[in-house]
Amino acid sequence: MAIVLGGNRYGKAEVRLVRVDRDSARHELTDLNVSVSLSGDMTDTHLTGANEKVLATDTQKNTVFAFARDGIGSIEAFGLRLARHFVDSQEAIHHARVTLEQFSWTRLEIDGEEAPHSFARRGDGTRTATVHYDGTQAWVVSGISDLTVLNSTDSEFWGFPRDQYTTLAETKDRILATAVTASWRHSTTETDWDASYSTARKSLLSAFAGTYSRSLQQTLYAMGERVLQTDPAIAEVRLSLPNKHHFLSDLSPFGLDNPGEVFYAADRPYGLIEGTVLRDDAPPAGPAWD
Numbered sequence: 177m178a179i180v181l182g183g184n185r186y187g188k189a190e191v192r193l194v195r196v197d198r199d200s201a202r203h204e205l206t207d208l209n210v211s212v213s214l215s216g217d218m219t220d221t222h223l224t225g226a227n228e229k230v231l232a233t234d235t236q237k238n239t240v241f242a243f244a245r246d247g248i249g250s251i252e253a254f255g256l257r258l259a260r261h262f263v264d265s266q267e268a269i270h271h272a273r274v275t276l277e278q279f280s281w282t283r284l285e286i287d288g289e290e291a292p293h294s295f296a297r298r299g300d301g302t303r304t305a306t307v308h309y310d311g312t313q314a315w316v317v318s319g320i321s322d323l324t325v326l327n328s329t330d331s332e333f334w335g336f337p338r339d340q341y342t343t344l345a346e347t348k349d350r351i352l353a354t355a356v357t358a359s360w361r362h363s364t365t366e367t368d369w370d371a372s373y374s375t376a377r378k379s380l381l382s383a384f385a386g387t388y389s390r391s392l393q394q395t396l397y398a399m400g401e402r403v404l405q406t407d408p409a410i411a412e413v414r415l416s417l418p419n420k421h422h423f424l425s426d427l428s429p430f431g432l433d434n435p436g437e438v439f440y441a442a443d444r445p446y447g448l449i450e451g452t453v454l455r456d457d458a459p460p461a462g463p464a465w466d
């Protein structure tokens with residue numbers, strides 16, 4: 177029996193980078209959380225502590241800031257630039273993964289006019305991307321997280337099995353609410369990333385709003401399907417949807433009825449509905465989801 181080194185990777189996690197574009201008096205803000213993870217010929221450092229092949233995580237962090245000096249563009253393009261740089265410039269690095277989150281800010285107004293340099297953080301979803309590059313090929317997954325949405329009707333849940341532990345009442349009218357985490361794998365690295373993101377986000381929202389739901393699972397499929405229908409360059413969509421339960425409050429002890437108007441918004445436990453929707457001829461995923 178021998179003990180050997182298994183899979184390993186390393187990098188700088190959660191580099192918080194804010195860039196202000198100030199080409200004119202009207203500033204633009206880009207607020208990112210960037211994580212770099214590299215792998216390759218790293219046996220020496222683990223077995224002997226020889227660090228000749230270890231690009232310091234501090235250097236990786238500095239590279240993120242230095243690359244931002246030239247502008248950021250879309251997070252997908254920025255991630256590709258960084259991933260290609262780490263692998264192409266370091267012989268010992270064979271694979272780079274760069275994950276990015278982009279926090280949204282909205283411009284404030286002063287007396288009905290757009291403020292040139294004042295912003296408020298938005299709470300309607302964080303754009304995400306993960307880029308992999310192995311020296312030859314790149315893989316890009318885009319996504320969104322923390323997009324909280326709610327339908328106040330057009331949601332049913334009934335027909336489920338009843339055993340000795342079942343207490344849940346069947347319902348033909350309930351609130352359906354979730355905080356969407358979705359990611360989608362592109363089949364190309366030549367895309368207009370901003371347009372693609374905007375279409376996918378709209379597709380998720382319109383499918384959520386427009387689907388008469390008999391389960392969150394059915395809604396999940398409809399959302400993934402809509403993303404694939406509206407962008408031929410997306411191969412696969414993964415969704416994670418917590419069921420943010422809203423229970424009808426029992427007002428009968430107070431002699432009051434409750435025709436679907438007063439709810440208790442429970443925060444835990446919650447149902448967690450997860451699934452993948454993909455084209456049956458999707459190209460292989462490679463390391464895209466790793």
Ligand SMILES: O=c1[nH]c(=O)c2[nH]c(=O)[nH]c2[nH]1
Pocket residue numbers: 333344390391392393419447
């Ligand atoms: O849409 C739903 N799917 C479930 O699987 C489930 N389970 C549950 O208790 N409520 C719900 N709602």
